[in-house]
Amino acid sequence: MKKLLATLLTVCMLLSLAVFTGAAADTQPVTVEFWHAMSGGLQNALVALTDKFNAENGLGITINLTNQGGYTDLSTKLLGAIASDTLPDMAQVYNSWIASSLDVVIPLDDFIAADFDNYEDILPGYRAEGAEFGPTYTIAFNKSVQVFFYNKTKYDELNLTAPTTWQELHDVTKAYYEATGMAAFGYDDLFGMFLQYMLQNDAGFVADGQVVFNNEKGVEAMTFLLDLFANGYARTAGEDRYLSGPFNNGLVGGYIGSSAGAAYVKPDGFEYGAAAIPVGVKPAAMQAGTNLTMFAKDPAKQAAAWEYIKFLTSTESTVYWAMNTGYLPIRQSGFESDEFQAYMETSVVARACYAQTANMAFESAFPGAQEIRNKLSSEMEAAILEGKTAEQTITDMAAAAQEILDRQ
16 A cells, blocks of 8 residues: 555656646656666666666656766767757766757756755755756766875885875875885875866866966966975876786885776785875865756656756765775665665775765866866876976866866
8 A cells, every 4th residue: 555655656656757848747758768877787777776766666667778888989979969969868978068058958956856865965066067057957967086095005104194284295205205205195086186186276277268276376276286296296097097006016115096997996015094184274075976967858857867967966875886886876875775884894995985075076067178187197297207397287177278278
């Protein structure tokens, strides 16, 4: 009886959703096309969740998962589908992919207001990212955050602890370098490093189509960063591409990388630790990963896609997803569930992520954002390798970014 009542209630919700989207509900069985870019174990977890939803939703909704390859493939196919008006009903996206095409994306605010279980439970950084264009166009899905991986064995030997501030980062990396002759620090993503330090020093980045980091605070943050590299305390990934390899081989004492990359941290002969990233004037731990968005024009498909989004973002589903993929729960209740709390007892990376749930920041999406990311990554690498001053680096990076913005 309880299951029947729950099903009737959900049908009523579908009817109400159809009303506020401007059309009568179609309660006939409906298939929702979902394009994604998950592979391997990630795809297995998504399939398991989707199979559960298809079997148990009780509304005749079928989610058809379509793997479009990697993120680049998915992005390219979505852009083509926008141009040809052949979009799927929903997709996994980075916000930057839809920044110039919001007219084809379905705003989710009315759905959230009418029928969502405690939207405030979604972590604040994820809610802010979903609404960065004004209306809420996306809801978080497979998310990660930057964490500080370090050689715990060597740190213990040298009586060092994971740094929590910029000053501590300087002192710890200096001590490590002087004791071992090895670089103590690095960053997988040079643009992410640059952006994190700009935000942590309150220098800003881009606002209303204008570069705003070309200021005293920006130079101060860049000076701190470049000094670490100039002194030998830090190194780039170089041809290794990611620092997990050099870290595993003992060639670098620690690095900041995505929590989703923890599966690649396999130290050769030492124990590793993980901690929240060091903070500056204010905290800013860069979050990453894709979101869910809806393109369906048909109200019945919108209502069906919304049921699936609610399912994927429920506490139970997000905990399952996190524990089976290495991504994070998107809900505070997910982190605080008994199941995930028990999991955190065995995972130093999960504990480091949990410590940063209130401090997550996201990379803004706007026309030209991806081109700026690529250009400034190159500029950052050149500044390190060529020994540029902080003032010249900030000037060059600001000019390059503004030139891109002016072309949009």
